[in-house]
Amino acid sequence: MRDHRGELTGRVAVVTGGSRGIGRALVLALSAAGADVVVAGKSETEDPRLPGTIYSVTAEVRSLGGRALAVKTDVRKEAEVERLIQRTVAEFGRADIVISNAGALWWERVIDTPPKRYDLIWQVNVRAAYLAAYYALPHMVRQGWGHLLTNSPSITTTASPGKAAYMTTKMGMSRLMVGIAAEHEHDNIAANALWPAAPIDTAATRNWGRDKMGEPAQWRRPEIYVDAALEILTSEPRTCTGRMVTDEEILTERGWSADDLDSYWVTGQPPLEPLWIDGRAV
Template structure:
């Protein structure tokens, strides 16, 4: 299978950034895209809403369903899944993309921010997967793909921002556990992470990042597409890196994904 035509993707946090890029790549195949995100009205600091994302998906050739959804709220997620089934008849693929970030040490991390990261990242991934699971069990080639790094207990990834690392690694450990739990179900449960820092609108809110040395979200979207078009059964529990996935498809020149191809890209926060 090399196309996602007719497949239904439920993508959290798809109003902008990597989630939107994954949605648009699938839309070009003629996929059905559920844009499940909180942003229903414009934000002057973060451009993009579920409605603008839906318009882009439709323009790219897909069918879109814009759903305002807070993945911290169980009833909200249940309602979003029900609306998806009513519109498209089921769910073939879940992309757990939504994530909260706060890059600071313990003394500079308000508990409100700490709680938000834990609720959105690990808990939100677990909750959304749980609610989509009955539909995924009925799908012909079901995938769960979570944007999370390879799990690590190396203190160098924890010391600079324990709260964020705990939340992000929480997504990784949810992936690890669910892949094992669902191994006999035929549902692929994998994680994908970029080799380099990705230039997103949210990144602009983090001071000190050299954006020209980043790559665009398209590299993650193309890698996700390569993963999601693979046979699901037996392909699970993998912690994949975008470059490695694309090399497996024959791509070795990544300069097209660079914000500035003349500069060496910045390594990601969780990768050597």
């Protein structure tokens, strides 16, 4: 809805989970806004169920005239996250934006969440966001400019039955962001959490199943999340930090109308039966 071309010229953005879905859309949008982009992820070869690789997305950016670097990264491994940031700075000279988009989805009851599975979602979600911040923050402090962004919700006391274990990791990511925002309020470094108000149409959403994610008519296109992210990331960091917002909330603040928001639904119109997530209709 808003043209951000050129607003991130000279900036360097890292996107984890950048090979498909929201991550790929973020990479392309950041490049269109002028940023050099680093596509981080584990996918080096095509998977029929989850199409896209770090190399295919990098090639897309380059075909459109942007600069991009693919870095194979398992965000569960500290050494690989450290290497990701080091390669970013070695290639482009700085690290301005780090988006912790990689995530492990697990919507099951605690009794149906084995410890091994919980360890995995904790490592991929909250621990990986911590590692990315830990290794990127020194560069951002030296630069006097930086944005950290996680794909995570506002902290609430809602019970979230069937998703309790998962939500501890997602809310942990948000708690990390508001803490970093306070710790670096004088360094011009922003840390924010952004969450989709409704499910986003991605391969992961489709593969998880309709019993968990509803019908496509209840989903929005990835562009709503991307447009919301760019409203945050093109702001001067000190002016937009410590926030835990949905895509709807930030876009409404920035002037999007109800009709504008409706244009993001997969069908082009609001669903007849809204999907309830964490106790509220969306």
